[in-house]
Amino acid sequence: xxxxxxxxxxxxxxxxxxxxxxxxxxxxxxxxxxxxxxxxxxxxxxxxxxxxxxxxxxxxxxxxxxxxxxxxxxxxxxxxxxxxxxxxxxxxxxxxxxxxxxxxxxxxxxxxxxxxxx
Amino acid sequence: xxxxxxxxxxxxxxxxxxxxxxxxxxxxxxxxxxxxxxxxxxxxxxxxxxxxxxxxxxxxxxxxxxxxxxxxxxxxxxxxxxxxxxxxxxxxxxxxxxxxxxxxxxxxxxxxxxxxxxxxxxxxxxxxxxxxxxxxxxxxxxxxxxxxxxxxxxxxxxxxxxxxxxxxxxxxxxxxxxxxxxxxxxxxxxxxxxxxxxxxxxxxxxxxxxxxxxxxxxxxxxxxxxxxxxxxxxxxxxxxxxxxxxxxxxxxxxxxxxxxxxxxxxxxxxxxxxxxxxxxxxxxxxxxxxxxxxxxxxxxxxxxxxxxxxxxxxxxxxxxxxxxxxxxxxxxxxxxxxxxxxxxxxxxxxxxxxxxxxxxxx
Numbered sequence: 001x002x003x004x005x006x007x008x009x010x011x012x013x014x015x016x017x018x019x020x021x022x023x024x025x026x027x028x029x030x031x032x033x034x035x036x037x038x039x040x041x042x043x044x045x046x047x048x049x050x051x052x053x054x055x056x057x058x059x060x061x062x063x064x065x066x067x068x069x070x071x072x073x074x075x076x077x078x079x080x081x082x083x084x085x086x087x088x089x090x091x092x093x094x095x096x097x098x099x100x101x102x103x104x105x106x107x108x109x110x111x112x113x114x115x116x117x118x
Numbered sequence: 119x120x121x122x123x124x125x126x127x128x129x130x131x132x133x134x135x136x137x138x139x140x141x142x143x144x145x146x147x148x149x150x151x152x153x154x155x156x157x158x159x160x161x162x163x164x165x166x167x168x169x170x171x172x173x174x175x176x177x178x179x180x181x182x183x184x185x186x187x188x189x190x191x192x193x194x195x196x197x198x199x200x201x202x203x204x205x206x207x208x209x210x211x212x213x214x215x216x217x218x219x220x221x222x223x224x225x226x227x228x229x230x231x232x233x234x235x236x237x238x239x240x241x242x243x244x245x246x247x248x249x250x251x252x253x254x255x256x257x258x259x260x261x262x263x264x265x266x267x268x269x270x271x272x273x274x275x276x277x278x279x280x281x282x283x284x285x286x287x288x289x290x291x292x293x294x295x296x297x298x299x300x301x302x303x304x305x306x307x308x309x310x311x312x313x314x315x316x317x318x319x320x321x322x323x324x325x326x327x328x329x330x331x332x333x334x335x336x337x338x339x340x341x342x343x344x345x346x347x348x349x350x351x352x353x354x355x356x357x358x359x360x361x362x363x364x365x366x367x368x369x370x371x372x373x374x375x376x377x378x379x380x381x382x383x384x385x386x387x388x389x390x391x392x393x394x395x396x397x398x399x400x401x402x403x404x405x406x407x408x409x410x411x412x413x414x415x416x417x418x419x420x421x422x423x424x425x426x427x428x429x430x431x432x433x434x435x436x437x438x439x440x441x442x443x444x445x446x447x448x449x450x451x452x453x454x455x456x457x458x459x460x461x462x463x464x465x466x467x468x469x470x471x472x473x474x475x476x477x478x479x480x
Binding site for chain 2: 005007028029030031033035036037044046051053055075076077079080087098100103104105106107112113
């Protein structure tokens with residue numbers, strides 16, 4: 001049995017307001033996850049309410065320094081996911097509640113998930 | 119005039135006698151009282167998620183199972199469910215029931231392991247040994263039915279690799295009767311013994327509001343009154359075997375212990391109902407082709423909801439595999455539970471979220 005799912009793409013500028021809207025409607029933050037797909041990094045935010053899943057997705061250019069606003073002002077627990085995205089993908093998240101400054105994951109290779117090597 | 123106590127920062131872990139795995143807490147204490155905490159992990163991150171780029175998607179079940187040595191079966195099952203959802207594979211009913219049985223046996227051995235560790239954390243060594251003695255009997259059932267004690271290796275995309283015959287099912291149910299009797303004895307001590315209650319009641323309180331807003335899952339959230347159990351999504355055979363979330367309202371360490379104790383008997387009941395209803399038939403279907411698409415699959419592990427994100431482009435290697443483990447979701451709760459506790463309570467409170475760093479460092 002699989003849940004009905006969609007991954008609607010939204011502009012980064014509207015992320016905070018959309019997330020706040022979901023929080024106000026009682027949605028729980030399930031996860032934030034990034035995926036390096038070709039020239040872009042897709043970041044998916046997943047929420048749950050009464051066992052229903054809802055997703056939001058933003059797309060960032062993989063080149064240069066991808067940036068995102070933190071959603072810590074809405075969901076305080078986001079700091080773990082945001083530090084993870086920074087340490088694995090090199091995404092700069094502005095305004096994290098707790099910034100481990102690149103020491104959340106102790107990896108020998110910096111940003112190991114950022115570039116796709118074959 | 120009130121005197122201000124000096125604040126001291128105490129590093130707790132990543133190596134600590136009570137912690138079997140590396141987690142670090144930066145504890146700010148005033149005298150013996152914890153006033154602030156910052157949890158961190160990441161000391162042994164394995165980068166397993168990127169292995170999907172090199173492993174065939176069907177072989178990757180073996181890697182998914184090895185994310186964790188305690189909830190290994192449900193990791194493999196969740197991965198399979200995600201691939202099956204993308205490829206629209208219909209798993210035979212008997213396989214769905216077998217997955218349900220093995221999943222609940224996983225929960226039993228995980229909760230019994232946790233109860234032992236909890237007893238060990240407050241120095242009740244005989245209770246620790248009894249918990250693990252009973253767990254050993256569950257491991258014997260798992261070995262007899264799946265072939266492995268920790269890594270089952272029995273789940274595959276499209277179904278399961280091996281069946282449990284009628285004789286083995288009857289033997290398992292007989293053994294569960296004895297295990298249930300044993301569990302009642304230790305649960306009575308965990309929930310009613312005066313010394314145990316002294317260490318757990320009113321310690322590390324997490325309110326319902328905090329549990330929900332911090333994204334907590336599993337027994338950690340249910341002990342605070344959040345009715346949330348992913349088995350209600352109806353995966354495996356849970357569309358035919360109903361599950362009511364077990365909740366408490368106190369939100370303290372005793373409530374988290376109490377939820378897990380009650381879930382032991384709930385799991386035995388689910389195994390019984392599954393064994394009574396399991397249909398005859400095939401245990402797997404042939405899988406051909408490669409997945410193309412993306413999905414998030416969720417199941418209820420012993421520690422709570424796990425979320426698997428998979429993205430595939432039609433080749434034999436997935437593009438992205440991401441796991442959000444229950445421990446990862448429960449770590450922020452420590453920020454609310456620990457302030458106000460004494461330093462001596464820290465190991466107990468940390469253990470009550472049942473941290474699995476092996477999962478988290480996937």
